[in-house]
Amino acid sequence: MLQFGRFVLTRAVMAMITLIIVSLVVFTLMELVPGDCAERYLAFKNTQGSGISLEDIENERARLGLDRPFVERWASWIIGAFQGEFGDSCILRVNIAQLLGSKFWVSLGICLASLALAYIIALPVGIISAATNSATLNNILRVVSYFGLAMPNFLLALMIMLFSTVYFGETLTGLFSKEYRDAPWDLAKFIDLMKHAWLPIFILGWSATAFALQTVRALISDEIGKLYVTAAAARGVSGARLLWRYPARHALGPIVNSLGFDLNRIFNELPIVALILTLTDAGALLIEALARSNDQQLAGAIIFLLTASIVALNFFTDVLLAILDPRVRKSILR
Amino acid sequence: MTTETQGSAAEPVQDQTAKEAYFTASQGQLIWARFKKQRAAMIAAALLFVLVLSGLFAPFLSPYDPTIAGRNKDYLNGAPTIPMFCDKNGCSSRPFLHALERERSMATNFRWVTTVNEDKRIYMEFFVEGAPYKLFGVIPMNTHLFGMQDGAFIHLFGTDAAGKDIFSRTLHAIWTSLQVGTIGVLIAFVMALVIGGISGYYGGWIDSVIQMVTDAVRTVPPIPLFMAVAAFMPPEMSAEARFFYISVLLGFINWPTLARRVRTHLLTERNQEYVLAAQLCGASSSHVIRRHLLPSFTSYIIVDLVISFPYMVLSETALSFIGLGLKDPVNSLGVMLQNVTSADVLLNYQWYFIPVIFFIALVLAFVFVGDGLRDAADPYSDNNK
Numbered sequence: 001m002l003q004f005g006r007f008v009l010t011r012a013v014m015a016m017i018t019l020i021i022v023s024l025v026v027f028t029l030m031e032l033v034p035g036d037c038a039e040r041y042l043a044f045k046n047t048q049g050s051g052i053s054l055e056d057i058e059n060e061r062a063r064l065g066l067d068r069p070f071v072e073r074w075a076s077w078i079i080g081a082f083q084g085e086f087g088d089s090c091i092l093r094v095n096i097a098q099l100l101g102s103k104f105w106v107s108l109g110i111c112l113a114s115l116a117l118a119y120i121i122a123l124p125v126g127i128i129s130a131a132t133n134s135a136t137l138n139n140i141l142r143v144v145s146y147f148g149l150a151m152p153n154f155l156l157a158l159m160i161m162l163f164s165t166v167y168f169g170e171t172l173t174g175l176f177s178k179e180y181r182d183a184p185w186d187l188a189k190f191i192d193l194m195k196h197a198w199l200p201i202f203i204l205g206w207s208a209t210a211f212a213l214q215t216v217r218a219l220i221s222d223e224i225g226k227l228y229v230t231a232a233a234a235r236g237v238s239g240a241r242l243l244w245r246y247p248a249r250h251a252l253g254p255i256v257n258s259l260g261f262d263l264n265r266i267f268n269e270l271p272i273v274a275l276i277l278t279l280t281d282a283g284a285l286l287i288e289a290l291a292r293s294n295d296q297q298l299a300g301a302i303i304f305l306l307t308a309s310i311v312a313l314n315f316f317t318d319v320l321l322a323i324l325d326p327r328v329r330k331s332i333l334r
Numbered sequence: 335m336t337t338e339t340q341g342s343a344a345e346p347v348q349d350q351t352a353k354e355a356y357f358t359a360s361q362g363q364l365i366w367a368r369f370k371k372q373r374a375a376m377i378a379a380a381l382l383f384v385l386v387l388s389g390l391f392a393p394f395l396s397p398y399d400p401t402i403a404g405r406n407k408d409y410l411n412g413a414p415t416i417p418m419f420c421d422k423n424g425c426s427s428r429p430f431l432h433a434l435e436r437e438r439s440m441a442t443n444f445r446w447v448t449t450v451n452e453d454k455r456i457y458m459e460f461f462v463e464g465a466p467y468k469l470f471g472v473i474p475m476n477t478h479l480f481g482m483q484d485g486a487f488i489h490l491f492g493t494d495a496a497g498k499d500i501f502s503r504t505l506h507a508i509w510t511s512l513q514v515g516t517i518g519v520l521i522a523f524v525m526a527l528v529i530g531g532i533s534g535y536y537g538g539w540i541d542s543v544i545q546m547v548t549d550a551v552r553t554v555p556p557i558p559l560f561m562a563v564a565a566f567m568p569p570e571m572s573a574e575a576r577f578f579y580i581s582v583l584l585g586f587i588n589w590p591t592l593a594r595r596v597r598t599h600l601l602t603e604r605n606q607e608y609v610l611a612a613q614l615c616g617a618s619s620s621h622v623i624r625r626h627l628l629p630s631f632t633s634y635i636i637v638d639l640v641i642s643f644p645y646m647v648l649s650e651t652a653l654s655f656i657g658l659g660l661k662d663p664v665n666s667l668g669v670m671l672q673n674v675t676s677a678d679v680l681l682n683y684q685w686y687f688i689p690v691i692f693f694i695a696l697v698l699a700f701v702f703v704g705d706g707l708r709d710a711a712d713p714y715s716d717n718n719k
Contacts, residue, residue, distance in 0.1 A: 021550035029562055149701055151694055152648045154655060158674060162687060165680040260553070267555035272652050299562050307554045314553070 015315045023078045030296040086301035114205035126216025148210020153269040157276040223247035260314040368710035375706020382699040389509035393467035396502030405497035406487040414492040430455040492685035504689040507665040518646040521585025526592030534600025552590040564658040599631040633711040641704035644697040
C-alpha cells in the first residue's frame with residue numbers, strides 16, 4: 001500500500017511538472033501575439049469616440065498588471081489556471097471561465113465518448129483479427145483502418161454532410177435544438193444533446209478507432225506467438241478464454257498507455273470538426289478566438305485545458321495500470 | 335525460407351550465386367528486395383510515383399493557369415465537361431465537346447443561361463500553346479498537354495465560383511502539398527536529429543531534462559497549438575511568405591515524435607561494442623555520431639520520415655481549410671475546400687469534392703509505402719511471416 005502511495009505521488013508530481021512546462025509554452029505563445037490587453041481595451045475605447053494617448057496605454061498597463069516582469073505574470077497565470085481561473089478575455093471582455101463554462105465539459109465529454117467508442121470497437125475486433133488466419137478478414141480490416149488513417153476527420157465530416165444534404169435534405173449540424181440552447185441543464189437537455197452528439201462522436205471516433213485497431217492488433221499478434229500462449233493451449237485452455245486470459249492481459253499495459261495519445265489525436269480534430277458541424281463547444285470557440293479575433297487569453301486557456309485533460313488522463317491510466325499490474329508500480333521506484 | 339532452400343537444391347550453382355548475392359548485398363539492396371515482395375506497397379509506390387510526377391509536371395498537364403488569370407469567366411460554378419467520342423450526329427476518332435452557348439434575353443428573364451448546342455462540336459487538341467509557365471520553376475514554356483480548338487475551354491472537374499479550372503488547381507495543389515510536406519519533414523528531421531541526438535548520445539541528466547520537455551511538448555495537441563501559432567501571421571503577409579511560414583511551423587511542431595525515435599535508437603546503439611571500440615581508438619563524439627551511429631539507423635529514419643509525411647500534408651490541409659493556413663493564389667486542398675460547407679455547394683456543385691479523392695490517394699499511398707518500408711527495413715520481419 002505504501003509502495004502504491006509513493007507511486008501515485010511520483011506520478012502526480014511528474015504530471016504537475018509537465019503541466020508547468022506546457023503552461024510556460026502556452027503563456028510564451030500568448031505573449032508573442034502582437035499587441036497586449038491594454039492596447040486592445042483602449043483601441044476599443046478609441047472606437048467609442050474618446051481620444052487616447054500613450055500615457056493612457058501605460059496607465060492601463062499598470063492597472064492590468066502588464067508592467068510586471070514576465071516570470072511574475074506567468075506565475076500568477078499558472079496559479080490562477082490551477083484554480084480554474086483564467087482571467088478576462090480582453091476582446092470579448094467577459095470572464096473566460098464563465099464563457100467556457102459547461103462548453104468545455106461538453107466537448108470533453110464528446111471526446112471521451114469517442115475515445116470509448118473507439119476502444120469498444122477496436123478491442124474485440126483487434127483481438128479477433130490478430131487471432132484469425134482468414135486472409136479476407138484481415139485484408140478488409142487493413143483497408144478499413146488505412147482509410148481511417150488517410151481520411152482526416154474533417155473530410156469525413158464533409159462527406160457525411162454532403163450525403164445527408166443530398167439524400168436527406170438535412171445538414172445534421174449543431175449540438176442542441178433551438179429551445180434547449182440556453183436552457184439550464186436537466187434531463188431533457190441531456191437527451192437533446194445525445195440526439196445531436198452521436199454524429200460528432202462517431203466522426204471523432206473514426207480515426208481513433210483505426211489507430212486503436214492497429215495498436216491492439218499489433219500487440220496481440222506479437223503476444224499470441226509466444227510460448228506461454230502455446231503452453232496454455234497445450235494445457236487445454238482454448239477459444240476466447242485463452243485469448244482473454246493470456247495474450248490480452250499482457251497487451252493491456254501498452255494499450256492503456258496509448259489512451260493519452262488517442263485523446264490527443266481526438267483533440268486535434270475537435271476544432272475542425274466543430275467548425276464543419278457548427279458545434280458550439282470549446283473547439284469552435286478556439287477557432288473563433290484565433291481565426292476571427294486573435295484572442296490570446298481565450299486560446300491559451302483552451303489549449304491549456306485540453307492539455308491538462310490529456311495529462312490527467314495519462315495520470316489516471318498510469319494509476320489504473322499500477323493497480324492492474326504490479327510490475328509497473330515496482331519498475332518506477334527502482 | 336524453407337521452401338527456398340528446397341527449391342534451389344536442384345540447382346546448386348544458382349543457389350551459390352543467389353546466396354553470395356544475399357550475403358554481399360548492401361542494406362539498401364536488402365530493403366529493396368524485401369520491399370518488392372509486398373504487393374500493396376509496390377502498388378502504392380507506383381501510385382505515389384504517378385502523383386509526384388503529375389505534381390511535378392502540373393503546369394504542363396493542366397490546360398489552364400490555376401490562378402484567377404486562367405479563369406473561364408463565362409462558366410462559373412460549371413459542371414465538369416467530359417470529352418466524348420460519339421453523339422447523336424455520329425462518332426469521331428477525335429474527342430470533342432459540345433459548344434456551350436450563353437445568352438441573356440427576354441426569354442431567359444434577363445439572367446445568364448448556359449445551353450449546350452449539341453450540333454456544334456469543338457475538338458480537343460494536344461500539345462497546344464497556352465498560358466506561359468516555367469517548368470520546374472526554370473524552363474519557360476507555353477505548351478500544354480491538351481486543350482480545345484479556338485481557345486474554347488475544357489473543364490474535366492468543372493469550375494469553381496470564380497471560374498477557375500478545378501482540374502488545373504488540383505494538379506497544382508498536389509505539388510503544393512508535396513512541397514509543404516517536404517520542407518516540414520526536413521525541418522522536423524533536422525531538429526529531431528539534433529535534439530534527439532544530444533539526448534540519446536549523452537544520456538544522464540541532459541537526457542532526462544530533454545525528455546521531460548519533449549514529453550511535455552508532445553502532450554499538447556498539435557493542431558490547436560498550430561492554430562495558435564499560425565494566428566500570429568499578419569493578414570497582409572504575401573501568399574509566398576505564408577507558404578514558407580506554414581511549412582516551417584509544421585516542422586517546428588512535429589519534431590518531438592521523431593526526436594524520441596532518434597533518441598531511442600541512439601540509446602540502444604551507443605552501448606554496442608563497435609561504439610566502444612571506436613571510442614577506445616580515440617574517436618571524437620561527433621565522429622562516432624556521424625560515422626558509426628547515424629549509418630546504423632539511417633533506414634529507420636527514412637521510414638519515419640515517410641510515415642510522418644502524410645500527417646504534415648493533412649495538418650496543412652486542415653489549417654488552410656479553416657482559413658489559418660495558405661491563402662488564395664496558392665493552391666492547396668485546404669484552400670480549395672474552404673467554401674464547400676455552404677449549403678449551395680453541398681446541394682448544387684458537388685464536383686468541388688473531386689480533389690478530395692486525389693488527396694486521399696496521396697495520403698494512402700504514403701501510408702502504404704511507409705508501412706512497406708518499415709517492414710522491409712526491419713531485418714527481423716522475415717521471421718514473423
